[in-house]
Amino acid sequence: MFRFGIFICLFFNCVFCIGQKSQLLDICSDRDSSSYTIVDVDDLFSERWDTLAQPLFWKKIMKLGPDTCIINIASSRKILCFENTEFWSNQTEDQKLKYKDSLRLLNCLEDDSKIYVTSGKRDFYLVNKTMPSISKAVNIFDDNKVDPWYAQAILLIESPKKLEYSNVGAFGPFQLMKSVAKAHGLIVNKTIDERKDFDKSAKAAASLLSSVCIVEARRILGSLEVSYSENDLWFKLLVLHIYHAGAGNVEGFA
Numbered sequence: 001m002f003r004f005g006i007f008i009c010l011f012f013n014c015v016f017c018i019g020q021k022s023q024l025l026d027i028c029s030d031r032d033s034s035s036y037t038i039v040d041v042d043d044l045f046s047e048r049w050d051t052l053a054q055p056l057f058w059k060k061i062m063k064l065g066p067d068t069c070i071i072n073i074a075s076s077r078k079i080l081c082f083e084n085t086e087f088w089s090n091q092t093e094d095q096k097l098k099y100k101d102s103l104r105l106l107n108c109l110e111d112d113s114k115i116y117v118t119s120g121k122r123d124f125y126l127v128n129k130t131m132p133s134i135s136k137a138v139n140i141f142d143d144n145k146v147d148p149w150y151a152q153a154i155l156l157i158e159s160p161k162k163l164e165y166s167n168v169g170a171f172g173p174f175q176l177m178k179s180v181a182k183a184h185g186l187i188v189n190k191t192i193d194e195r196k197d198f199d200k201s202a203k204a205a206a207s208l209l210s211s212v213c214i215v216e217a218r219r220i221l222g223s224l225e226v227s228y229s230e231n232d233l234w235f236k237l238l239v240l241h242i243y244h245a246g247a248g249n250v251e252g253f254a
Contacts, residue, residue, distance in 0.1 A: 037135040039152045043233040053077045064120025071103065074114035080107060085119050130155055133173065137202050144206040153240055154205060171195045174205035184208050205243075213239045216247035 044050055057077035061070065069085045072078060080103050091099065100115045137151035154174050170177050172195030178188050184204040186194040194200045214230070217239045221228050228235050242250050 037138045038131075039134075039138060039149045041149070041233075047233060049233065061118055061121050062125045063122055065122050066120050069117050069119040071100075071115060071117050073109070074116045080115070083117070088117060125156075127156065133198065136198065137173075140199060140202040141206045144203060144210070146206040146210050147236070149236055150209050150240065150243070151202065151205070153236075154243065172201040173198055174201045176201060176204060176208070180204075180208060184211075209239065209243060212247075213242045216242050216250075220247065220251050 049055065053076055057070075057072065057079070060079075064070070067085050069083050069088055071080045071083055073080065088096070096117075103109070103115060104111065104113055133155055134152050137155055138148040141148040141151040168177070171193065172181075174195075176184075176186070176195050178195075181188050181195050181201075181204055184207040186197075186200055186204050188195060195204075217235065221235075221238075230236075238250070
């Protein structure tokens, strides 16, 4: 769910998306000669996805420095308080539990209400640095007959700051797992990791989406007898969720 919130508010903060109707937009900078192609996401605004609790919460997180964290109710993302990240990190687990218990009592929450502590990520979601790569990804996805909307979404969510491994081993601009990357044509061994090659990684991601994620989204919705259009924004968000979490995990919430 958190990736959904990040994605919505990323575009909510990108004013070039507002009010546009075409599928692909060319953005030219008046500061240099660069030109970037981005995918229109007008539906995010016309359907009011930008007003939901998760996007609004993540909008705050993306503007907040890493030295501050927001203590919030997991189910609603209601903010309970702000805290210094270093102070929180230095607490023992017992102290953290007591802190959360005091917040439950103060806010009249149930004893089993889950409380999250989310640090600011302003230093990670560097949208301006990601923009140049979007144009290249859009072309690659288009060439492989995959909606370039997905390319833009993945790039803005996954590695806008730098290439790095996730805590589960995903790597590269499209955050592909080793086994997934190899299954879609990339070389990943002790000496070579093609996940860091932008073009090859983008092509593998497009292959994953078309042959697995979209197919699994169709299957899940078919089993639930849910009618849909693959152009619907909610369908694309479902596909994106499958890309990140796997069809099995997504189906478990259906």
